[in-house]
Amino acid sequence: MIELRALTKHFGEKVAVDHLTFTVRPGIVTGFLGPNGAGKSTTMRMMLGLDRPTAGDVRIDGKHYADLHDPLTNIGALLEAKAWHPGRSAYHHLLCLAQSNRIPAQRVHEVLDTVGLTSVAKKRTKGFSLGMGQRLGIAAALLGDPRVLLFDEPVNGLDPEGIHWIRNLMKGLAAQGRTVFVSSHLMSEMALTADHLVVIGQGRLLADTSMAEFIARNSRAFVRIRTPQPEALRDALHTAGITAVASADGTFEVCDAQAAQLGELAAEHRIVLHELSPQRASLEEAFMRLTAETVEYHAHDGEPPPEQDRPAWGEGWRQGRGA
């Protein structure tokens, strides 16, 4: 369990983390989402006692990080940036960490095996690929067999097989009753892994909700229709009082009607349909809408999401949390 209370971090003028209050519970995977610069990595560094909070407090299973006995046996972390000496072998890197926390050296071999680095364990990490580095970071996180695990963008640099592996690893760890907290900026990735979601933007909490509820609330359902007689369809829909949005590729998107109803309507007007399919807006879109106002680093080649589409996300929206 990780508990944050009004956790705040300023870097000079910049407010990187702004009064974050939430709890990461054991037994599930909690996804930590936010656009670039939202403050995810800073929050995780504060959880590990690496960055000092400007205000507020974070506790790991009720204790401050510095008060943990042999901290690696309580909490393990994969950090965003590389955190090892490239001239040292993977084996020695893990060995020195193990020794500092009185973890038996046997455990080093075990985690190397778990992440699949045994064959290169004695090589200097200088030549490691991005994915191998990521595996070494994961090995270090698992080293102390901790109850709490943090992963800062773990899929970075992993191949599809590696991504599949880390996803199952995280789910497995949570199933064993551990607390698993994983950051990402990919909603689609989180949808496959996380049971619970914490979303932040510009350091502020935007959502703290179960994944299921987020999906139910946010995946806008609509029906896509394609026809060689667009004029006729438009008229028919209009007469029936149904709003349709024509999209760039010549299809229509209808939100306020079911596929069956639309099919019957087309049949009635003898309109040929080439496609009639119920769709769900991607969670990625929902995430972008949620964080749109707080995105700092907009690319300037796209249009911002339309104003009227933006739901009012606020304090009241947040799900009440268990104690």
Added chain:
Amino acid sequence: MAATAAVLRSEWTKIRSVRSTVWTLSLAAVITVGLGLLISLLVNNEFDKMPLTERLTFDPTYTSFAGMGIGQLLMIVFGVLVVSNEYSTGMIRSSLAAVPQRGRFLFGKITVATALALVVGEVTSFVSFFVGQSVLGGHRTQIGSPGVLRAVVGGGLYMTLMAVFAMGCAAMLRSPLLSLSILMPFFFLISNILGGVSATKKIARYLPDQAGQKIMMVVTRNDGRPYGPWLGLLIMAAWVAAALVGGYALLKKRDA
């Protein structure tokens, strides 16, 4: 709380598993001994051509330590790299996550590195002495002569303190490049220049290297230094302590 003994073991694994440890320390030893040998040889050949005052105050022990001026620079590189590698590689985040008591981490590391530097420094100093004396012919001295053993042991202490001073500075500055680009020219050039110019001479005597070098001298020259060998070493030790306190104070409050 990670226990101190565990931290020392961990730091020992760290220091022996990177190449920079081996090359800096072995170069320090080889250069110090080699240069000492070369200069002792030269001095022995040219002895009769030297001015009378130099012949009268000739210090065979100190002459065999002639390589330490360069050798100390390698000890500085060792000290700087041991500490600043943590920062330049990002290892510091793993290290502090494993040992959040920052004082225990820093002093654990410095204890292990100092012990290693002391062994290398003493071996280097003794080997330099005996190798140097072996080529000084009739001008040689004995380890049993008054003050000689103190100077030879002191030579090893000097090398060690130089490395520890560099560790303290690196803990403050964090960047290896910045640390080296300040310390190397300072001890290679600036300190000597300050010691040579009459306006700054009196102050330069209290710089860590100049104060510390007094311990390696056996023949008391009229060098105007208002302190003896041990007080000189103590002045150097005070500099080292100040650098360590500064390094600790900054590590304590900074984000990693």
